[in-house]
């Protein structure tokens with residue numbers, strides 16, 4: 167096992183994913199390519215669903231945060247596994263709709279939904295719009311009134327938690343661009359406004375404190391703050407909150423220095439806070455929603471590249487250049503996220519070469535990692551970057567007019583294309 171149980175090395179010394187030889191996958195599908203182990207994704211979805219139901223009761227539902235990985239097939243998998251989904255844009259809604267995802271299980275997020283987003287979401291019949299702010303509340307209300315309907319909503323609340331992760335992915339603190347803060351009194355104000363709107367039905371509250379968080383206490387603190395706020399709403403407005411969405415954010419092991427997280431245990435720990443408070447204070451237990459993205463798909467994925475050159479600068483550093491880079495994985499350039507990389511065709515050799523992993527863009531910041539311990543490499547080797555299932559394909563760009571890699575799903579010894587490789591014709595499709 168390398169980092170995660172579905173990654174291993176076979177008798178030829180090749181890296182395997184879900185039992186399949188990555189060197190053969192690279193030969194069959196070309197490089198760069200994203201490879202995802204479908205069984206790992208399904209297993210993670212099942213873990214969330216069963217832990218949510220066991221600890222929060224039958225009405226609990228995990229929503230897959232599809233910003234982490236978005237294409238039609240992933241929505242079909244989420245639908246088959248009985249999850250809901252979190253969508254954050256018209257494009258994600260459209261993709262989910264094209265995949266036939268049940269609209270009543272869609273939660274539509276975003277801090278600045280356009281009028282078109284709102285009306286598209288209502289055309290589709292999305293279950294909940296997660297309203298970020300007062301302007302949006304009134305826009306949703308007006309559109310629903312115009313249609314003579316009532317739109318189910320949650321209100322996005324900022325509980326004021328700083329979970330100590332990278333500052334670009336913190337979302338639950340008071341000065342965040344998302345939601346209304348409890349601390350400033352604005353959360354209670356928007357609750358009252360929503361209750362007074364005839365075009366919306368306020369089901370509940372949502373919070374999301376950040377991403378790639380390993381400690382459990384920021385989640386249980388946030389849950390505690392949210393249930394106390396629910397009690398306050400009951401007291402001040404005599405209004406029952408029926409749904410509590412606690413967001414996503416549990417961390418994933420990217421390198422050997424990262425801890426393992428037992429997601430079922432984490433959910434049980436968070437549930438104790440919610441159920442304990444509700445029982446002690448005679449509050450009806452709200453139906454809980456969880457919104458995991460990364461912890462469902464990150465570990466399932468790897469990216470395969472071909473090495474183009476190895477450059478050793480005496481007294482400075484070593485570069486390994488591959489046929490991808492920041493267009494398929496911008497996370498090191500954006501957040502200095504650390505990854506584990508291997509030479510897939512010599513995965514059993516010692517990782518005794520320290521190198522900077524460079525992409526092929528005309529930009530010196532186009533790196534996939536620095537000071538990485540990897541096997542000695544040469545042109546033509548297959549290089550694998552591990553744990554790329556989340557926020558890689560979904561954040562990919564065509565910078566330098568580089569076509570996006572395909573997404574290949576492997577399952578029980580078979581590999582199938584979920585997203586085909588982009589062609590140069592795809593790149594000029596919108597050019598007039």
Ligand code: LLP
Pocket residue numbers: 231234252275335337374376377378413414415416457458459460461497501556557
């Ligand atoms: N729900 C909401 C409202 C969110 O904003 C997010 C992530 C999630 C759920 C899912 O969080 P997860 O379980 O995946 O941590 N691009 C960054 C991550 C940004 C996360 C944004 N929101 C990265 O590559 O690290």
